[in-house]
Amino acid sequence: MSHPRGPLAQLRRGHEELVLGLLRKHGPLSRGELGKLCQLSRTTLYDILAGLVAGGAVVTTGPQDAPRGRGRPAETLTLNPEAGQAIGIDFARRAVHVAAVNLAHEIVGSASEPHDADLPWERRVDLAERLVGSLNDGGLRLGALSAIGAGVVGPVGWPEPEDDLEADEPAHPVQSLLRERFGAPVLLDNNTRLAALGEAIWGAAAGGRDVLYLRLSHGVGGGLVVGGALHRGAYGLSGEFGHITVDPDGAPCGCGGTGCLETVASIRAVLDAYRNAGGQADDVPELVKAIRAGDGTALTLLKNVGGTVGGVLAAVCNAIGPSVIVIGGELAETGPALIEPVERALRAQVMPVSRHRVSLRRATLGEAAGALGGIALVLHESPLLSRYPAGPDLAPDLLEDTKQRQP
Secondary structure, eight states: OOOOSHHHHHHHHHHHHHHHHHHHHHEEEHHHHHHHHOOOOOOEEEEHEEEEHTTTTTEEEOGGSOOOSSSOOOOOEETTTTTEEEEEEEEOSSSEEEEEEEETTEEEEEEEEEEOOTTHHHHHHHHHHHHHHHHGGTTTOOTTTTOOOEESSOOOOOTTTTSOOOOOSSSSSSHHHHHHOOOOOOOEEEEHHHHHHHHHSSTTTTOOEEEEEESSSSSSEEEEETTTTEEEEGGGGGTOOGGBBBBBSSSSOSSSSBBBBBBHHHHHHHHHHHTTTTTSSSSSSHHHHHHHHTTTHHHHHHHHHHHHHHHHHHHHHHHHOEEEEEEGGGGGGTTTTHHHHHHHHHHHOOTTTTTTTOOOEOSGGGGGGHHHHHHHHHHHHGGGGTTTTOOOOOOOOGGHHHHHHHH
8 A cells, every 4th residue: 555655645644534534523504615724725624535435534415415505505525434434443462453545534343352461462453354344234444534543562662863764574463464364553552541532522520631540450551631632751751650659568560660550450450359259260250259249358448449549549649740641441330339449549548629620530431442542543533633643554564654654
C-alpha cells in the first residue's frame, strides 16, 4: 500500500479529514453548509467532495430526499456507512478483543476470546483475524477507512528524531503481522491507555476533560485525559499506575521493582492472597460469588485492596486534579466490596478543596474498551487526540509517510 507524498498531498488529506469530520459531527449537509463550516474556497471544496464521492466515502442524497421548500431543494451529502470499517484490536494478556465501526462512526460489532498467556504472536493474530471475520456476518472491509488500531500490553515506544527509522523491523511484531494479514496501516499503543480513550469518548467518562482511568486486571495500569487531551507522556510511559510502590518491603514485581500496586491489586495477587487466607477461588467470578455470599475473608481482603488502590488514586488526584475517576478491569466486577473502600480512601486522602468534586465511576465498555480506543486512534477525530501523534505504522514502506504525518 502506498500513499501520495509531499506537501500538496498532505494538504489535501487534511482537507479531506476536515470535510469527513464535519459530516461525522453534523450529519447530512449541503455543499453551501459545508462551505460555511469548513471555510474552504468553493473550487477546493468541490474538488475534495468529488474525490470523496468517487472513492465512496461520501454519498449524495437527491433533491427528492430533501424537505420541500421554495425553489429546488439543495442536494445534501452524508457519510456512506457502507464505505468501509475501522477495526480495533486489543491484545490483552490472556484474550483478544476486537471491534469495528463504519464510516458513520456506528459500532457494527465486537467479539472476544480468551487464550493462554504464552500464546505466540502469530497465533494471537490468527485469532484476531478469525474474530474480525465473524463481525458483521463476515462482511467487513476496510474500504475508505483503511487502517487498524491495535493495543498491546506494556509500554509502546514511538520513534524519536534520533531513532533509526530505516530499520528493517517494526517496533512490535504485531504491527508487521497485522499489516500482512489485513494489508493496511497499523497504529499501535498501550492497550490500557486505549481503554482510557474508549471510556473517555463513549463510556463512563464521556465528555470529561480531566479523567483518570485505572484498570485492575491481570496487570494494573491506566490512562490520563488532561485538559481535554489524552496524555501519552515521554516515550509512551504515561499511566503506569500499577508500578507505583505501595509496600517497600512487598513482593517483587515483573517490572523489576518491589511492592508495586500490581503486586497487590492484580487478579493473580488478589486470588493468591485470598487462597493464602483460606479462601477457595480459581478466578474472579468465583471470588464474586464468595463476596455475594458474605464471605468475611473475601470482604476483608477487598477492603484492604480497595484502600490501597484508593491511596494511590488520591495521590495521583492531588497531582493531576481529575474531575472523573473510572475503574475498570475484571476486578471491578467485585463491585461495592472494592469500590466503597476505594471511595473512602479518596475522601480521606484527596485534598479537602477537591475531594467532593471528584466523581468515582465504574467503567461501562467492558472488554471492548481497548478495541474501541484503537478505533478512535484510527479515526483520529476526537478532540481528546488533538495533541496526540497521528501514527505511526512502522512498516518500512510507510515510514516516510509516517514522518510527514507527525505534528
